[in-house]
Amino acid sequence: MPYVMVQIPKTPAPSPPAPRSVPTSADVARLAGVSRATVSYVLNNTSAVRISEPTRRRVHEAAKELGYVPHAAARSLRAGHSRMVLMPAPSIPVGPLYSRFINELQWALSRLDYTVVQYGTVGLHGDEAARAWAELRPVAVLVPGSGLGPQGVAVLKRSGARAVVTLGPKSVEGAHALLMNHEKVGHCAGAHLYARGRRRIGVVVPEESGLEFFSLPRLEGVRRALRGTDATVTELPLAYEEEAAARLAARWRALGLDAVFAYNDEYAMLLMRALQDQGVAVPEDTAVIGADDLMLGRLLRPRLSTVHIELPSGRDLAELVDRTVHNPAAAPETHKVLGATVVHRDSS
Amino acid sequence: MPYVMVQIPKTPAPSPPAPRSVPTSADVARLAGVSRATVSYVLNNTSAVRISEPTRRRVHEAAKELGYVPHAAARSLRAGHSRMVLMPAPSIPVGPLYSRFINELQWALSRLDYTVVQYGTVGLHGDEAARAWAELRPVAVLVPGSGLGPQGVAVLKRSGARAVVTLGPKSVEGAHALLMNHEKVGHCAGAHLYARGRRRIGVVVPEESGLEFFSLPRLEGVRRALRGTDATVTELPLAYEEEAAARLAARWRALGLDAVFAYNDEYAMLLMRALQDQGVAVPEDTAVIGADDLMLGRLLRPRLSTVHIELPSGRDLAELVDRTVHNPAAAPETHKVLGATVVHRDSS
DNA sequence: TTGAAAGCGATACCAG
DNA sequence: CTGGTATCGCTTTCAA
Numbered sequence: 001m002p003y004v005m006v007q008i009p010k011t012p013a014p015s016p017p018a019p020r021s022v023p024t025s026a027d028v029a030r031l032a033g034v035s036r037a038t039v040s041y042v043l044n045n046t047s048a049v050r051i052s053e054p055t056r057r058r059v060h061e062a063a064k065e066l067g068y069v070p071h072a073a074a075r076s077l078r079a080g081h082s083r084m085v086l087m088p089a090p091s092i093p094v095g096p097l098y099s100r101f102i103n104e105l106q107w108a109l110s111r112l113d114y115t116v117v118q119y120g121t122v123g124l125h126g127d128e129a130a131r132a133w134a135e136l137r138p139v140a141v142l143v144p145g146s147g148l149g150p151q152g153v154a155v156l157k158r159s160g161a162r163a164v165v166t167l168g169p170k171s172v173e174g175a176h177a178l179l180m181n182h183e184k185v186g187h188c189a190g191a192h193l194y195a196r197g198r199r200r201i202g203v204v205v206p207e208e209s210g211l212e213f214f215s216l217p218r219l220e221g222v223r224r225a226l227r228g229t230d231a232t233v234t235e236l237p238l239a240y241e242e243e244a245a246a247r248l249a250a251r252w253r254a255l256g257l258d259a260v261f262a263y264n265d266e267y268a269m270l271l272m273r274a275l276q277d278q279g280v281a282v283p284e285d286t287a288v289i290g291a292d293d294l295m296l297g298r299l300l301r302p303r304l305s306t307v308h309i310e311l312p313s314g315r316d317l318a319e320l321v322d323r324t325v326h327n328p329a330a331a332p333e334t335h336k337v338l339g340a341t342v343v344h345r346d347s348s
Numbered sequence: 349m350p351y352v353m354v355q356i357p358k359t360p361a362p363s364p365p366a367p368r369s370v371p372t373s374a375d376v377a378r379l380a381g382v383s384r385a386t387v388s389y390v391l392n393n394t395s396a397v398r399i400s401e402p403t404r405r406r407v408h409e410a411a412k413e414l415g416y417v418p419h420a421a422a423r424s425l426r427a428g429h430s431r432m433v434l435m436p437a438p439s440i441p442v443g444p445l446y447s448r449f450i451n452e453l454q455w456a457l458s459r460l461d462y463t464v465v466q467y468g469t470v471g472l473h474g475d476e477a478a479r480a481w482a483e484l485r486p487v488a489v490l491v492p493g494s495g496l497g498p499q500g501v502a503v504l505k506r507s508g509a510r511a512v513v514t515l516g517p518k519s520v521e522g523a524h525a526l527l528m529n530h531e532k533v534g535h536c537a538g539a540h541l542y543a544r545g546r547r548r549i550g551v552v553v554p555e556e557s558g559l560e561f562f563s564l565p566r567l568e569g570v571r572r573a574l575r576g577t578d579a580t581v582t583e584l585p586l587a588y589e590e591e592a593a594a595r596l597a598a599r600w601r602a603l604g605l606d607a608v609f610a611y612n613d614e615y616a617m618l619l620m621r622a623l624q625d626q627g628v629a630v631p632e633d634t635a636v637i638g639a640d641d642l643m644l645g646r647l648l649r650p651r652l653s654t655v656h657i658e659l660p661s662g663r664d665l666a667e668l669v670d671r672t673v674h675n676p677a678a679a680p681e682t683h684k685v686l687g688a689t690v691v692h693r694d695s696s
Numbered sequence: 697t698t699g700a701a702a703g704c705g706a707t708a709c710c711a712g
Numbered sequence: 713c714t715g716g717t718a719t720c721g722c723t724t725t726c727a728a
Contacts, residue, residue: 022485022506022508023506067502067503069479069482069483069503069506069507071425071483071485072421072483072484072485073420073421073422073424073425073484073485074421074425077422077425082421089454089464089466091451091454092451093444093447093448093451094447096441099441099442100441102437103440103441106437106439106468106470107470109468110468110470115467116437116467116468117465117466117467117468118437118465118466118468119463119464119465120454120457120458120463120465122451122454122455122458123455123458131417132463134417135417135418135419135420136420136421137370137419137420137421154415155417158371158417159415159417160370240643242643242646242647266643269644273647273649295588295590295618296614296617296644298590299590299617299618299621301621
């Protein structure tokens with residue numbers, strides 16, 4: 001253990017209770033003086049069978065005394081299915097927007113009696129990851145981002161997943177898709193800047209890896225918005241560091257841009273500060289617009305214009321999952337679920 | 349589906365391949381013309397047994413052809429244990445600091461061949477949640493926050509968890525503890541402000557629920573730092589909204605404070621902006637200090653002083669878990685793992 | 697109302 | 713070298 005960790009002396013623990021092994025339903029049955037079947041009936045409240053009240057009590061008491069906890073694997077093995085909904089855990093720090101969405105989703109799914117599990121997928125790519133997920137035999141799989149191919153979908157379905165839903169830029173053969181087309185975000189921003197009379201438009205693209213799936217479509221959206229006009233689009237790679245922003249700002253006048261769309265509000269804040277430190281006036285010399293409509297944009301001066309993004313509600317996605325689980329044969333649906341609207345404030 | 353969702357017509361899918369049921373190792377065996385045992389030996393590279401090369405090939409081909417994926421539940425049922433490390437999924441939007449920590453941890457654990465699973469725990473409280481986790485028979489459980497009692501720890505251990513580690517303000521009987529004492533954060537901030545000559549000190553406490561386990565200790569830390577001095581501490585409840593901050597700022601002069609510790613950098617930014625809009629000079633009239641050392645603090649003007657927090661490295665925690673799994677009988681260790689140091693910039 | 701027993705899928709022992 | 717077979721913990725007929 002390294003420097004940060006400082007061991008604290010403990011009073012020697014009282015001799016721990018004999019580490020008997022994990023209690024099973026058979027143990028409960030034995031203690032209650034009944035059969036395993038009866039234990040199962042009682043603990044699952046099986047309605048098809050009536051168990052006498054004294055027996056029920058004995059079973060419950062025995063279970064409590066032993067600290068019995070049913071074995072999920074054994075149960076789902078026997079049942080032939082589970083109610084586990086699996087999502088890969090995001091491997092990049094994720095904004096408050098997406099966090100809220102995930103929470104809502106978990107809540108909605110647990111209302112429908114599903115168990116949501118985020119699987120720590122690291123270093124597993126594409127279909128390799130799909131195999132790992134499939135080993136858990138989830139009833140449904142939700143996959144944000146791209147990276148799952150038709151192969152992966154097939155693997156999951158063959159392993160019993162009744163619903164596979166992707167949340168990403170494009171739909172995947174065989175899976176339901178919630179299309180989150182981030183081009184729309186860039187398109188909004190580009191159109192807005194153009195309408196405000198700007199013609200030489202920069203687009204900040206984060207250098208941090210893992211963000212390409214958002215940043216490139218956003219860039220492309222700006223390009224699309226300005227295609228066929230007299231405006232130009234300049235790609236501006238930028239790392240999320242003060243020095244990088246300062247360097248970019250230092251050559252700002254040379255770039256001759258009159259507006260910039262900054263990927264999101266955080267990059268916008270970073271760049272805007274660097275520009276102001278360089279004496280570039282916002283919005284007079286250069287208009288700035290971000291995205292994601294974070295709180296911090298409202299706190300900047302000038303207040304930051306931004307693109308507000310509307311994600312699907314967790315409840316709706318939960319319902320889609322539930323519907324598909326009940327009717328897996330239905331043709332995969334594709335929904336466009338990303339709403340983007342400009343919030344015009346003072347920086348543009 | 350609601351307004352945001354727009355169904356997109358699809359070309360009718362080509363007749364889906366016959367939905368044969370999930371292939372098992374028996375199917376692979378049949379197709380390869382060998383026994384299930386042989387399949388198991390081949391697919392697991394069992395070294396204790398030599399299988400002829402042609403047989404191996406036939407098995408592998410059969411497995412691939414069927415798209416065979418082993419059934420994790422069956423495997424761990426048979427094996428009597430799994431390599432699943434379970435964590436409850438955070439139910440509140442979590443900052444970049446903690447996200448990074450989780451990712452590092454997942455990476456380190458997967459290097460050690462564990463599978464990290466974040467369990468969506470919603471509406472399950474304390475020991476009730478522990479039972480739900482125990483059903484999955486994880487080999488280790490990591491629990492951030494308080495909320496797990498000695499009972500819960502006992503349940504988990506009885507169900508076979510070989511390591512239970514809590515990350516929170518206080519240690520729990522029977523479990524390893526990574527003490528993250530947020531009092532230290534407040535203490536740092538309080539001592540710093542006092543040393544800068546401030547005596548009437550406000551402490552912003554978020555009104556958002558779920559943050560108490562961080563905010564209250566931070567408040568208490570400030571109190572502790574100033575106990576026995578001539579300084580006063582004033583608790584300032586604040587919701588994370590512009591209006592709330594404006595209201596607080598409006599009565600600022602009446603409060604007569606000359607410094608404020610703002611829970612974290614985001615609340616600091618919120619309040620600092622509101623103060624400046626009210627004509628309160630920072631740091632002249634009021635010193636401001638935040639916590640978490642986020643990027644945004646460096647971008648504010650004046651640059652925000654903050655408390656830098658050092659979390660344990662994911663690698664260290666992973667090693668603790670692995671050590672404990674190999675030797676569960678060892679007495680629970682308690683480590684202090686939260687480092688806090690003031691980063692003095694211009695706002696204080 | 698309760699009990700005996702089959703079987704879910706994978707593995708590891710013991711024969712052949 | 714390979715094939716039966718018992719086993720893990722639980723649910724669910726079928727009998728008693």
